[in-house]
Amino acid sequence: MKEFKILAVIVTLVGITYYGIEPYAHHVMHPEVAPADFSFKTLKNVDTTLAGNVENGKVLVEANCIACHAIDAAGYPQMMPNADAAASYGVVPPDLSSAGRIYDKNYLANFIYDPVTAMHLEGKYTPESGKAFPMPAYNWMSPQEIMDIVTYLQSVTPKVTEGKEANKATFEAACGRCHDMKYAGIQATTPKDNLKAYMGATPPDLSQYIKSRGEHYLHSFINDPQVLLHGTSMPRVGLTEKAQEEVIAYMETIGDSKKAERETLGLWVMLYTLIFAILAWLWKRKIWSEVH
Amino acid sequence: MAEFKKADSMLEWFDQRLGVVNFVKVMMTEYWIPKNINFLWAMGVLLTVLFTFLIVSGIFLLMYYKPDVNMAFDSVNYTIMQEVAYGWLFRHIHAVGASVVFLVIYVHMFTGIYYGSYKKGREMIWVSGMLLFVLFSAEGFSGYMLPWGQMSYWAAYVITEIFGGIPFIGDELVVWIRGNFYVSDSTLTRFFMLHVLLIPLAILGAIVFHFYALRFPHVNNEEGEFFDFDEEAEKYLAGNKKESKVVPFWPVFLSKDFFVLGFFMLFFFYLVFFHYNFAMDPVNFDKADGLKTPAHIYPEWYFLWSYEVLRGFFFEIAGVSGKDLGLIAFGIANAIFFVMPWLDRSPMVKPANQRPYFKYWFWFLMADLIVLTVYGKLPPTGANAWVGFASSMTFLVLFAALPFITKAEAKKVGGK
Numbered sequence: 102m103k104e105f106k107i108l109a110v111i112v113t114l115v116g117i118t119y120y121g122i123e124p125y126a127h128h129v130m131h132p133e134v135a136p137a138d139f140s141f142k143t144l145k146n147v148d149t150t151l152a153g154n155v156e157n158g159k160v161l162v163e164a165n166c167i168a169c170h171a172i173d174a175a176g177y178p179q180m181m182p183n184a185d186a187a188a189s190y191g192v193v194p195p196d197l198s199s200a201g202r203i204y205d206k207n208y209l210a211n212f213i214y215d216p217v218t219a220m221h222l223e224g225k226y227t228p229e230s231g232k233a234f235p236m237p238a239y240n241w242m243s244p245q246e247i248m249d250i251v252t253y254l255q256s257v258t259p260k261v262t263e264g265k266e267a268n269k270a271t272f273e274a275a276c277g278r279c280h281d282m283k284y285a286g287i288q289a290t291t292p293k294d295n296l297k298a299y300m301g302a303t304p305p306d307l308s309q310y311i312k313s314r315g316e317h318y319l320h321s322f323i324n325d326p327q328v329l330l331h332g333t334s335m336p337r338v339g340l341t342e343k344a345q346e347e348v349i350a351y352m353e354t355i356g357d358s359k360k361a362e363r364e365t366l367g368l369w370v371m372l373y374t375l376i377f378a379i380l381a382w383l384w385k386r387k388i389w390s391e392v393h
Numbered sequence: 394m395a396e397f398k399k400a401d402s403m404l405e406w407f408d409q410r411l412g413v414v415n416f417v418k419v420m421m422t423e424y425w426i427p428k429n430i431n432f433l434w435a436m437g438v439l440l441t442v443l444f445t446f447l448i449v450s451g452i453f454l455l456m457y458y459k460p461d462v463n464m465a466f467d468s469v470n471y472t473i474m475q476e477v478a479y480g481w482l483f484r485h486i487h488a489v490g491a492s493v494v495f496l497v498i499y500v501h502m503f504t505g506i507y508y509g510s511y512k513k514g515r516e517m518i519w520v521s522g523m524l525l526f527v528l529f530s531a532e533g534f535s536g537y538m539l540p541w542g543q544m545s546y547w548a549a550y551v552i553t554e555i556f557g558g559i560p561f562i563g564d565e566l567v568v569w570i571r572g573n574f575y576v577s578d579s580t581l582t583r584f585f586m587l588h589v590l591l592i593p594l595a596i597l598g599a600i601v602f603h604f605y606a607l608r609f610p611h612v613n614n615e616e617g618e619f620f621d622f623d624e625e626a627e628k629y630l631a632g633n634k635k636e637s638k639v640v641p642f643w644p645v646f647l648s649k650d651f652f653v654l655g656f657f658m659l660f661f662f663y664l665v666f667f668h669y670n671f672a673m674d675p676v677n678f679d680k681a682d683g684l685k686t687p688a689h690i691y692p693e694w695y696f697l698w699s700y701e702v703l704r705g706f707f708f709e710i711a712g713v714s715g716k717d718l719g720l721i722a723f724g725i726a727n728a729i730f731f732v733m734p735w736l737d738r739s740p741m742v743k744p745a746n747q748r749p750y751f752k753y754w755f756w757f758l759m760a761d762l763i764v765l766t767v768y769g770k771l772p773p774t775g776a777n778a779w780v781g782f783a784s785s786m787t788f789l790v791l792f793a794a795l796p797f798i799t800k801a802e803a804k805k806v807g808g809k
């Protein structure tokens with residue numbers, strides 16, 4: 102009994118200390134932020150309830166988008182190699198094949214209308230900064246026309262089967278123009294020098310971000326970088342919740358590849374140790390019964 | 394040379410040459426431990442086992458680790474954690490083990506303080522124990538640098554910077570320790586040497602010394618009772634096992650230790666596999682970058698209390714800068730436990746709760762150390778800075794008052 106009392110005292114003291122230096126300190130250093138918003142509610146320039154017309158969308162895309170963007174899935178090739186594209190625009194413009202799948206509909210429509218606001222980069226592209234985002238705002242288009250484009254992009258996006266390959270594709274489409282993933286052999290499609298000039302700093306390699314930032318942080322951060330890192334030049338990319346989960350899953354596949362092995366083995370080792378502990382207890386009882 | 398008769402058994406063969414029969418008696422079956430002990434007396438064996446885990450896992454890590462600023466981070470986080478079969482297991486055991494070893498060291502240390510196991514003949518056990526504490530601290534600090542993550546770098550930067558406050562030689566000393574003007578490749582390689590060779594060797598030596606120091610005064614017990622070990626041993630050997638106040642190290646004492654060890658390892662492996670962030674800080678999975686200071690820099694949890702004593706003094710007092718005061722207080726905090734046996738002026742060897750004044754001192758100290766540890770991690774701004782100052786002062790005052798408190802206690806109990 103007395104030994105249980107001692108154990109209780111130790112557990113209490115250790116528990117208080119642990120609470121202070123882990124959950125509590127974490128809470129102080131990283132205050133909770135507004136929950137991720139996957140419907141991008143604050144963006145309301147385009148009425149997304151309008152039904153789009155695919156045919157008309159195709160016409161608009163051909164007239165307005167493919168001069169800079171490839172849409173591989175619809176047979177529009179890239180106009181120039183990555184290095185040249187980066188030199189011309191600052192960053193390689195994305196291939197829009199998966200745009201209809203990975204970007205939220207409301208986000209995508211509002212992005213076409215006004216990219217800078219959608220990306221939440223008003224702080225970077227101020228009139229005083231003299232910088233301009235390479236893609237023009239299409240705020241002269243009618244909401245109907247914008248929804249035609251969105252509907253067209255959704256119609257051409259290839260179906261993907263879920264799994265590691267899809268996760269990888271989503272990661273490359275959403276993050277791969279700027280970020281390396283060294284542990285997966287992935288290099289940003291935009292050359293480093295262009296990126297540095299364009300972003301102000303070289304975007305980090307993401308190989309270990311699942312460990313250094315963790316799922317919880319990434320969940321908010323990817324949804325809207327400004328919330329956690331005010332003033333960052335990383336844009337809000339507007340992923341749907343599902344696409345974001347795929348990105349995070351991929352980061353875990355690469356950054357914490359032994360997770361499954363760790364968790365299975367952990368249970369076996371603990372079971373083994375439990376058996377050892379019980380045997381040791383029985384042996385101790387036998388031995389001590391002779392001396393007590 | 395003595396005449397050797399032909400041995401009848403393998404045991405005899407070895408006994409003739411190495412005296413194994415006697416050796417086992419002296420070290421195990423007739424090494425006497427008081428019977429009146431609780432599970433807190435298993436901490437030493439837990440530490441020995443954890444240290445073994447650290448050495449073995451460390452040896453495996455050493456096969457793939459690369460002590461070079463350009464390769465260290467990836468050799469740990471890619472090669473060891475993801476490529477080598479079970480490399481991650483060795484890293485987790487090593488990192489979590491290094492953290493948990495301090496938890497057990499603190500339990501072991503404060504058990505010693507609680508039961509007064511550092512005085513009346515046990516001074517050298519205590520001093521050798523403190524030596525181990527210092528060596529383990531150096532081992533923990535040097536090891537933390539090796540993965541070359543952001544916290545490795547900045548903790549190394551901040552801690553080595555501390556030595557710059559030492560009068561006259563400070564600046565040169567910092568350069569001497571780092572091997573450069575800033576934390577760099579030469580810092581990494583020398584800390585690597587310290588971590589894998591010099592300090593482990595010193596620890597092994599200190600453990601042997603610690604065990605040897607236990608031999609003559611014998612281990613203390615739950616009531617702080619003094620008795621004649623030879624007499625009690627005779628009783629035991631004569632078969633009066635129940636009556637005797639002692640038990641042999643093997644198998645009786647160790648059977649209890651194995652039992653405690655078993656349940657402890659269950660907890661340990663839970664941490665290793667499922668709950669390791671406290672020992673492997675997420676910030677350290679960002680590669681070291683000398684141009685990018687992290688928002689919060691803090692040492693490993695087991696250094697937080699002394700780190701807070703360092704930070705606690707943040708303003709000038711009587712013309713001495715806060716920085717210097719902090720450094721002095723930090724120096725005292727790290728050395729003061731060594732002289733515990735001489736600060737405690739009461740001859741009483743009893744559990745703290747049976748000592749009229751010491752008990753308050755003990756629990757005050759515990760509370761203060763917890764406050765220091767928690768605030769050592771929090772950003773030192775606003776009210777936090779003042780809590781840090783108050784708890785640092787409390788720490789110093791507690792130790793300054795100890796001789797007087799215990800002297801008064803000795804008087805009260807009349808030298809018992």
Ligand code: HEM
Binds near residue numbers: 600
């Ligand atoms: C980290 C390495 C250490 C190891 C492997 C170790 C091992 C041991 C062992 C096996 C014992 C015998 C029984 C028991 O566990 O109580 C012991 C006793 C003791 N140790 Fe340690 N120890 C270590 C560190 C320390 C430290 C840091 C201190 C305190 C400064 C310390 C102070 C003592 C004292 C006072 C005793 C005597 C306990 C008594 O008489 O009841 N040891 N140690």
